[in-house]
Amino acid sequence: MMKTDVQSYLREKFAEHAGLPEDQLFGDDVTLATVIARSPRMTNSIDLMEAFARTANALRKEYGARVRLPAMPLDTPTTTVLKVFQEEFDRQREAVA
Amino acid sequence: MTVMDVQPRIRRSTVPAGPPAIITDLWAALTERGMSLVDVTWEQQRLHESRRWSVVDMLAAVDLDSLTPTDRMLVWNAGRAELTTKPGADRLERQANAECNRWRDTNPALASAMEACGTWSRYWNEEEAHHETVFNRLADLSGMEPIDDETFINFRQVFPDDDMLRTLVLLAISEITAAVNYGQCQHVVADPGLRRIFKQVAADEIQHRNYFIAFAKALVDSGEYHAKDAFAVAHLFLREDGELQGSARDKLEERGTHVNWWDQLETKEMDFRPEAIEKKEQLVCSALKKITGIEVHTREEVEDTWLDLLGS
Numbered sequence: 001m002m003k004t005d006v007q008s009y010l011r012e013k014f015a016e017h018a019g020l021p022e023d024q025l026f027g028d029d030v031t032l033a034t035v036i037a038r039s040p041r042m043t044n045s046i047d048l049m050e051a052f053a054r055t056a057n058a059l060r061k062e063y064g065a066r067v068r069l070p071a072m073p074l075d076t077p078t079t080t081v082l083k084v085f086q087e088e089f090d091r092q093r094e095a096v097a
Numbered sequence: 098m099t100v101m102d103v104q105p106r107i108r109r110s111t112v113p114a115g116p117p118a119i120i121t122d123l124w125a126a127l128t129e130r131g132m133s134l135v136d137v138t139w140e141q142q143r144l145h146e147s148r149r150w151s152v153v154d155m156l157a158a159v160d161l162d163s164l165t166p167t168d169r170m171l172v173w174n175a176g177r178a179e180l181t182t183k184p185g186a187d188r189l190e191r192q193a194n195a196e197c198n199r200w201r202d203t204n205p206a207l208a209s210a211m212e213a214c215g216t217w218s219r220y221w222n223e224e225e226a227h228h229e230t231v232f233n234r235l236a237d238l239s240g241m242e243p244i245d246d247e248t249f250i251n252f253r254q255v256f257p258d259d260d261m262l263r264t265l266v267l268l269a270i271s272e273i274t275a276a277v278n279y280g281q282c283q284h285v286v287a288d289p290g291l292r293r294i295f296k297q298v299a300a301d302e303i304q305h306r307n308y309f310i311a312f313a314k315a316l317v318d319s320g321e322y323h324a325k326d327a328f329a330v331a332h333l334f335l336r337e338d339g340e341l342q343g344s345a346r347d348k349l350e351e352r353g354t355h356v357n358w359w360d361q362l363e364t365k366e367m368d369f370r371p372e373a374i375e376k377k378e379q380l381v382c383s384a385l386k387k388i389t390g391i392e393v394h395t396r397e398e399v400e401d402t403w404l405d406l407l408g409s
């Protein structure tokens with residue numbers, strides 16, 4: 001139950017900071033490069049990094065876990081990013097518990 | 098009475114007396130001390146003049162026969178890296194001009210700071226020309242693989258535009274990286290002539306870094322640019338597997354638009370890598386302090402501060 005909650009919260013927050021609807025963000029063939037190209041708020045990878053950071057901050061506020069994201073190449077699919085986010089979140093949770 | 102009869106009034110200059118120096122508090126100089134762009138440019142000009150050196154003379158002092166394979170590889174890499182500075186300076190000039198026009202009506206002092214930056218870009222470009230030619234000529238003379246025109250043109254591709262504060266911080270970090278690399282090279286090479294070249298170029302890069310810090314600080318001091326963007330760029334470089342790792346990273350971005358010189362260093366077959374990551378980290382933190390007034394000491398603190406500045 002918890003997992004789906006975090007997943008949907010992540011999707012919602014990232015979509016908000018990217019300025020794009022979720023279905024344009026998390027399709028099968030969507031990579032980070034696609035996100036930068038589609039987002040009206042992004043021109044480069046610093047904007048992308050910032051959107052992830054704001055998402056991580058929101059996650060921290062909501063669930064109290066500070067997630068640190070590794071650098072990811074621009075051909076990484078967004079679904080992989082979500083997975084990494086989730087793994088980092090779980091790791092933080094375990095460390096705290 | 099004619100114009101000729103008017104006694105000329107000797108103006109007291111707002112430029113400080115003494116040796117030429119970078120105006121590190123440009124915003125205060127423009128807004129509180131009443132410095133004009135003529136004054137600021139005069140300071141830039143005399144500092145530039147005081148630091149000039151001759152590529153021809155420096156090259157004449159190198160004993161080509163004494164250069165080791167490592168020496169020659171370091172020179173070759175440096176020459177290629179320096180090729181990317183011209184598009185950087187050309188772009189800075191254009192972007193500073195656009196920013197100057199953007200702020201003219203709403204914040205004239207900020208427009209002046211932008212113009213000061215655009216004006217300085219001509220000195221920067223000229224100084225980088227020395228670096229590029231000294232290394233490329235030396236690589237050529239010492240029989241290294243020639244740089245073909247296609248590579249030359251490839252390395253000249255212009256960087257895409259970004260927020261001005263981000264741009265200046267990125268350039269400051271790029272100068273830090275170059276200065277530290279050349280400083281390391283200076284300790285590895287044996288020929289005194291070549292050592293002098295690395296030492297001179299490293300000193301130039303430090304001076305460039307100081308200029309970029311001064312311009313970035315003026316932007317933050319104006320209140321129109323946010324410290325978060327300075328931290329974002331620092332984080333981009335300092336984070337694990339970030340830009341500071343340069344060509345040592347496992348996977349490099351296929352950019353297609355421009356060349357980042359730090360991605361292109363070929364050090365794989367060398368026993369020496371001019372990396373010194375900790376030193377660069379420390380210098381980036383000190384640059385952030387000067388630009389934003391916020392003190393950080395490690396890359397983790399850079400990330401935490403950036404996250405705090407961002408909010409959610």
Ligand SMILES: [Fe+2]
Pocket residue numbers: 179182225228229275302
């Ligand atoms: Fe240079």
Ligand SMILES: [Fe+2]
Pocket residue numbers: 225272275301302305
């Ligand atoms: Fe430089």
